[in-house]
Amino acid sequence: MFSYSRRNVTTPRRLAVFCLTTIAVSLQAGELTLPNAEQQALSNDYGVQALQAQSSTFAEQAVAADTWMDPVLSIGTMNLPGNNPDPFNQGMFELKVEQMLPRGNSAGIQRRKNELKGEKASVAASDRQLTLLREVRLAWLDVWYWQKALQQLQDDRHLFESLLSVTESMYSQGRKNQQDLLRAELELSRLEDRIVSVNAGLKQSRAQLARWIGQADLDTISSELPEWQAIVDIDDQKLLKHPLVQTADLAINQSDQDVALAKEGYKPQWGIEFKYGREMGDMSTMGAAESRDKFSAMVMLDIPLFTANRQDRQLSASQYQREASTIQRLETLRALQGQLQTESARFTGLQNRISLFREQLIPQVISQSEASLKAYQADVGDFADVIQAYKARLEMTLEYTRLQADTRQSYARLRYLLPAEQDRQLMTQQSAQGTTL
Template sequence: MNPTFRIATAMSLLFFVVSARAEVLTLEQAVKIAITEDPWLVASEQRQSASMAMSEGASYLPDPKFNLGMANFPTDTFNYRQEPMTQMQMGVSQMFPRGDSLALQSEIFLEKSQMMPIQREVRRAQVRLAVSLLWLDNLRATSSIELIEQNRGLFEQLSELVVSSYSNSLGRTRQQDLVRAELELDQLDDRLVQLRQQQFASRAKLSEWIPAIGTGAFELDSALTMSSEQIAERSLEEITQLIAQHPSIRQVAQSIEIADTEVALAEQKYEPEWVLNASYGYRGDDLRGNPRADLFSVGVSVDIPIFSSKRQDAQVQAEIYERESIKTDRLVTLRNLVASYQALSAEIEQLDARLALFNQRLLPGLDEGAEAATNAYTTDDGNFNTVIQARISELNAKLALLAIQTERNKKIAELHYLLTGTSEGDAS
């Protein structure tokens, strides 16, 4: 893709994000901008063009060598016509590489260029994952700040209630309640400072991928939708087949093709190398003025690997071992990705169980307990410590729920990375 077109596309995306969406940035928009703005992809396209050019150039014979000289020049008189062997020589030699080595070398460059698009797929998947994780960190910090600010009003109401009670009663307990209420508000402010620091840090890291990220709000879209049932119902065979389409696996497969060609290239060293030589010698007239015949020479030299066969054997065997090691790397990479998928599936299952526990039992119970403690305190049938502890527990549970939801979304993003190359991974 032309760099100018990339910049224009990125600017249009940024204009759409900032203007059309009133500075609301969805995850899918963030990923698209990051991929469009990634200079690595431009460099990869340039490397591909360079490799294709090398492939074309490698298919041609090496340049012939020309020589011009004077042979058998007498040193006693330096007379050009004195000796019949004295001549001006012009020659040319052309080397013909071994076997099909030119075609195979050209094929290697071509196969390397064909790897570049696969590498760009890997890069886009890595960018998507990196941006998704940072984007989710920022969203969690932002949502936590909003949650604490919403609950801070409740703690301020409790503090006002304590102040009102303290003005009517100077007991020791009321004084402790006043100190506790002020302390909790200070602790909430401290948590807000920490969260804003996290929010700023994650946004600053995102600016590496999205330079013009600005200060707009983030909005979660459908980019990370995947049900636990959809994940758990896959068999090991199906998972392996899906992950085998991952570009990192296809990249290794392409490396195997290159290694096959390199083995064939090494085998060409058993073939002879030919050099064709031709020269023309011009002789001047003799001392009496009689013309001399010019001379023409032609010959062929050949390099036959007779005494160095063990060296060729070793080189071919080394290339074969290298190819087999790449095949092993492919198997290891596939197993690692499959194991990662299974680990993520298990983690998502546990996170879903925690989400169900929080939503169905823990949060309703904490809310009910906090309301009961507050009502009891307002009717002088409870103490402030119980009220404040109940409200803190409820707030902590809501923050923990946000953390669990964010962690699940991160695991889904990692699953989408593993499914890159499939319909589900591309749809993300």
């Protein structure tokens, strides 16, 4: 059997993670913040509502399963002579009530099985909500990246336009050759093509986000990213509370009920019968009136004698299913632990790269681009060095923006594996506003 130990985790026990919180700034009208996108995604998802309704369905079926079968009422006449079939002169009037009882504790077990099915549907709804939160966060951050990248390209277009103006001025003064001017025009055209490509990516990412939030006319989102906040434990033991693991636990419990139900099949099923009869016909031939009323009571039961190909097989099948459910739980937990280790390592690496870009690479590439331009203007530098420096500055800025989005997307995946308390509160709030029967 697979067992998990804290020693299996290769990431540090404590890892700095950040919470997705709204920054207290005034936003332009029409901008979609991440918390608003989360709320819209949860409230507009029909899958969650369907699972919640299914949970209520099983709750009602659980009550019905733990109820006796309806009694059977029979009314008729008996012993009618063939030559005079008059029920009022010959024969016997009979009224019979028959009630079959559940086999052992099978009714209670069936009730528990339906209750477990309802719990599984409820847990499945929680997992779908967590999945929605993860996907809408990933989609929102993609839109943020493309929107930010487009803005950076547009800003850098002004830099390249200024560079082209400088080159034209120096060319008109005879200080530079035509090759530098053509190179500047080419790089500006290539930048325009890059803007067109990024704009297409922005439209696609908006369409993906609109799919989750149900808003077809999505325009712009907030330019503010969620803030870093607290330090929390990345503890694999918390995975035991994940909806997928809880679903596997409920499947094992349901298999236990199937085993118990199969064992009830070896017990006899009891029934009771009460009968009242009244003899009809001539008083002189039938005796005194008080002797005409007949009462009887009987007990019925079936006897499970031939169990080899029925009860034994059903019990064996339920035990195999229980074993399969246990193995599936181990596999589910192992998969989640692997995802947690992978994503924790990825998050740590992205954090380190963010710090390196912010503290070293970005300042260095900005200084290099400014220095190369000054050297070119002073006729001591080459134009190719200027172009290369500005292109490196643009690429470094875009990569830093991508890192910002990737880091928060990694955090969103961690939040799916280890939901924060505010996630649970949001899910509970949306569930309370869901479909009611």
